[in-house]
Amino acid sequence: MRISVIGTGYLGATHAACLAEMGHEVIGLDVDPLKIESLAVGELPFYEPDLEELIARHVASGRLRFTTSYEEVGPWADVHFIAVGTPQRGGEGAADTSFVEAAISSLARTITRDALIVGKSTVPVGTARRLQDILTREQDPTLEIGLAWNPEFLREGFAVKDTLAPDRIVLGVDADHHAETLTAVYAATVEQDVPVLVTDFETAELIKQAANAFLATKVSFINALSELTEAAGGDIRVLAEGLGLDPRIGRSFLRAGLGFGGGCLPKDVRALQARASELGQERSMRFLSDVEDVNLRRRERAVFLATSMLGELRSKRIAALGAAFKPNSDDVRDSPALDVAVRLFNAGADVAVYDPKANDNAARRFPRLHYVESLDEAVAEADLILVLTEWEEFARLTPRALGSVTTARKIVDARNVLSVREWIAEGWDFAALGRKYEPAFDFSPIGA
Numbered sequence: 172m173r174i175s176v177i178g179t180g181y182l183g184a185t186h187a188a189c190l191a192e193m194g195h196e197v198i199g200l201d202v203d204p205l206k207i208e209s210l211a212v213g214e215l216p217f218y219e220p221d222l223e224e225l226i227a228r229h230v231a232s233g234r235l236r237f238t239t240s241y242e243e244v245g246p247w248a249d250v251h252f253i254a255v256g257t258p259q260r261g262g263e264g265a266a267d268t269s270f271v272e273a274a275i276s277s278l279a280r281t282i283t284r285d286a287l288i289v290g291k292s293t294v295p296v297g298t299a300r301r302l303q304d305i306l307t308r309e310q311d312p313t314l315e316i317g318l319a320w321n322p323e324f325l326r327e328g329f330a331v332k333d334t335l336a337p338d339r340i341v342l343g344v345d346a347d348h349h350a351e352t353l354t355a356v357y358a359a360t361v362e363q364d365v366p367v368l369v370t371d372f373e374t375a376e377l378i379k380q381a382a383n384a385f386l387a388t389k390v391s392f393i394n395a396l397s398e399l400t401e402a403a404g405g406d407i408r409v410l411a412e413g414l415g416l417d418p419r420i421g422r423s424f425l426r427a428g429l430g431f432g433g434g435c436l437p438k439d440v441r442a443l444q445a446r447a448s449e450l451g452q453e454r455s456m457r458f459l460s461d462v463e464d465v466n467l468r469r470r471e472r473a474v475f476l477a478t479s480m481l482g483e484l485r486s487k488r489i490a491a492l493g494a495a496f497k498p499n500s501d502d503v504r505d506s507p508a509l510d511v512a513v514r515l516f517n518a519g520a521d522v523a524v525y526d527p528k529a530n531d532n533a534a535r536r537f538p539r540l541h542y543v544e545s546l547d548e549a550v551a552e553a554d555l556i557l558v559l560t561e562w563e564e565f566a567r568l569t570p571r572a573l574g575s576v577t578t579a580r581k582i583v584d585a586r587n588v589l590s591v592r593e594w595i596a597e598g599w600d601f602a603a604l605g606r607k608y609e610p611a612f613d614f615s616p617i618g619a
């Protein structure tokens with residue numbers, strides 16, 4: 172099939188490359204000419220494991236192309252996927268769907284043959300039906316242009332794997348033949364016995380936002396318990412294991428630490444609350460505001476521990492290990508790690524940030540922090556080390572190895588990847604989120 176993918180960011184670039192891998196002819200379209208320029212020569216403008224190779228391979232084979240021209244894809248494709256952004260609208264929690272609306276209008280203007288438009292972006296419930304009205308108003312009335320909603324559940328860091336072997340495929344449709352077209356698009360995956368759920372627009376839209384809200388709730392649940400283990404003693408990691416071994420609860424998404432961030436969970440949790448209010452159901456999603464509060468308190472706790480350990484932040488050097496919102500990604504959107512680094516900087520500390528992949532993105536967002544090219548450089552002059560993103564490189568740190576490159580003997584493990592016992596045995600002042608802090612030295616806590 173001939174397929175266009177509108178929007179070639181984290182989601183769209185992955186989707187376009189994976190559709191080519193599934194055997195389709197694909198054109199990726201974006202309004203950002205720089206992004207298209209680099210994708211067109213097989214280069215990925217961001218970091219995602221395995222994706223650059225896949226794009227380069229299919230660009231070379233001619234099965235995958237990139238353009239900025241709707242006039243090129245409108246008359247060409249049988250199916251058009253929409254993967255543009257739906258960020259938070261200003262200071263409100265609601266989602267900004269204007270990019271999706273613009274994409275629909277551009278397609279309506281340029282499609283010259285019967286086709287199916289498929290939304291993949293995450294949108295508030297009710298959006299697809301509204302877009303259908305726009306489409307009907309703006310398209311050539313002699314054509315049959317259908318709309319379907321097919322939300323995406325991939326995780327950054329595993330985007331290619333998740334797209335080629337998803338847990339499930341959700342198809343929100345208003346006509347059976349649109350589900351059949353999409354089943355044909357995904358034939359290569361469907362053959363692997365992936366469950367396919369065919370439903371209406373509203374259910375499809377809600378499944379996506381509910382999934383992200385549930386995942387965020389799971390993270391905040393374990394992080395709320397962290398506050399108890401910090402006060403009473405106990406090890407949050409073992410507690411999570413004890414909970415997760417119950418198959419009704421499950422072990423995944425119970426890693427306590429600095430909380431959730433990224434381009435999706437935080438904005439989707441807010442957008443779901445905003446949409447519930449618009450529907451007159453504000454109370455139904457009210458608990459999500461506690462989920463957000465717990466999440467932000469983890470960052471405050473990390474700053475509190477750093478302050479407690481150093482006594483005074485001014486003129487102290489802090490090594491911030493990690494800037495990405497999670498490992499194996501260069502994404503710093505709503506990153507808890509970067510937020511903690513900025514808070515410490517604003518409180519007067521000299522912060523040296525090192526992230527294996529996200530330094531450039533972080534520097535574009537917060538140019539005033541000091542970015543360094545290696546772990547050794549970050550820790551060399553440090554008074555305190557903070558593990559803020561659980562990259563493998565940081566999870567493998569040992570007090571002996573680190574002790575040979577720094578004189579610092581204070582460390583905060585904000586992601587619960589290091590062994591307390593090992594560090595304390597080597598004489599380090601060690602604190603972790605979710606475990607009671609027993610200071611090695613006298614200190615006067617500052618703040619809450």
Ligand SMILES: NC(=O)C1=CN([C@@H]2O[C@H](COP(=O)(O)OP(=O)(O)OC[C@H]3O[C@@H](n4cnc5c(N)ncnc54)[C@H](O)[C@@H]3O)[C@@H](O)[C@H]2O)C=CC1
Pocket residue numbers: 177178179180181182183200201202203206254255256257270273274291292293294323324325326327434435
């Ligand atoms: N990043 C992820 O892992 C996932 C994202 N999603 C959802 O997918 C959507 C996109 O997210 P990301 O890829 O992360 O965003 P992104 O910001 O990386 O990419 C969005 C792209 O859309 C382009 N764009 C904006 N308006 C356009 C238009 N009118 N025509 C063509 N291109 C246009 C932008 O230039 C940008 O390159 C969001 O709704 C997000 O919630 C869903 C699942 C996973």
Ligand SMILES: O=C(O)[C@H]1O[C@H](OP(=O)(O)OP(=O)(O)OC[C@H]2O[C@@H](n3ccc(=O)[nH]c3=O)[C@H](O)[C@@H]2O)[C@H](O)[C@@H](O)[C@@H]1O
Pocket residue numbers: 293323324325326327328383386390423424425426427428429430431432433434435436496497
């Ligand atoms: O809608 C989206 O964009 C995507 O959002 C998340 O994927 P992603 O944001 O890539 O990353 P996750 O692995 O879900 O992690 C989200 C955040 O939660 C944090 N987290 C995750 C798991 C955990 O146990 N503890 C924890 O703090 C991570 O550090 C990260 O900051 C969902 O997992 C995807 O299914 C969804 O498609």
